[in-house]
Amino acid sequence: DTGVSQDPRHKITKRGQNVTFRCDPISEHNRLYWYRQTLGQGPEFLTYFQNEAQLEKSRLLSDRFSAERPKGSFSTLEIQRTEQGDSAMYLCAGAQQSLDTEAFFGQGTRLTVV
Amino acid sequence: GENVEQHPSTLSVQEGDSAVIKCTYSDSASNYFPWYKQELGKRPQLIIDIRSNVGEKKDQRIAVTLNKTAKHFSLHITETQPEDSAVYFCAAKTQGGGNKLTFGTGTQLKVEL
Numbered sequence: 741d742t743g744v745s746q747d748p749r750h751k752i753t754k755r756g757q758n759v760t761f762r763c764d765p766i767s768e769h770n771r772l773y774w775y776r777q778t779l780g781q782g783p784e785f786l787t788y789f790q791n792e793a794q795l796e797k798s799r800l801l802s803d804r805f806s807a808e809r810p811k812g813s814f815s816t817l818e819i820q821r822t823e824q825g826d827s828a829m830y831l832c833a834g835a836q837q838s839l840d841t842e843a844f845f846g847q848g849t850r851l852t853v854v
Numbered sequence: 855g856e857n858v859e860q861h862p863s864t865l866s867v868q869e870g871d872s873a874v875i876k877c878t879y880s881d882s883a884s885n886y887f888p889w890y891k892q893e894l895g896k897r898p899q900l901i902i903d904i905r906s907n908v909g910e911k912k913d914q915r916i917a918v919t920l921n922k923t924a925k926h927f928s929l930h931i932t933e934t935q936p937e938d939s940a941v942y943f944c945a946a947k948t949q950g951g952g953n954k955l956t957f958g959t960g961t962q963l964k965v966e967l
Contacts, residue, residue, distance in 0.1 A: 782945070782957030782958055843955065
């Protein structure tokens, strides 16, 4: 157990609906990352927070995507007007900047857009 | 930005044999190279990592080598067991800019009895 939890584990939604995912890292994780993983591919970086500040966003993060980490603890990732191409596993990872260690992944949220 | 290539995409070995997976990276500023094992439907789990100031690291049956000059690194698994069957991802991290990981495309390892 990495201490990073994600909710929900699975989400099925109709095209055009909005969805929101949540990630809870451990308190020591001042860095938080969101990745997207499609079938047969490695995780792709979406965005990263240091404490509550969103410091980097990938070009993969279209305007329909928004992420927040309001208090520097949990984070949410919202996808508006979902499309079938959004179907993927959304992985959250936490890391401690001071230790410069690897990121610890949560179990992920598998999104299916029908 | 960083680009990581991984080969082979699939690898089948007999139980007890060794398995080698290779990755190359493009950004000479990358300084941390983890390897993740991912079983079907589960999270990527770190199995071994190496930093740019060393050339080799070993942990029981698993070893990783790094050639900074050639910008490639490899995962070596000896005495493979059926439970080693999974998808393995290499990744590279560039210092600065949040230290995000750039992953390879994965290797499906199958250890046959």
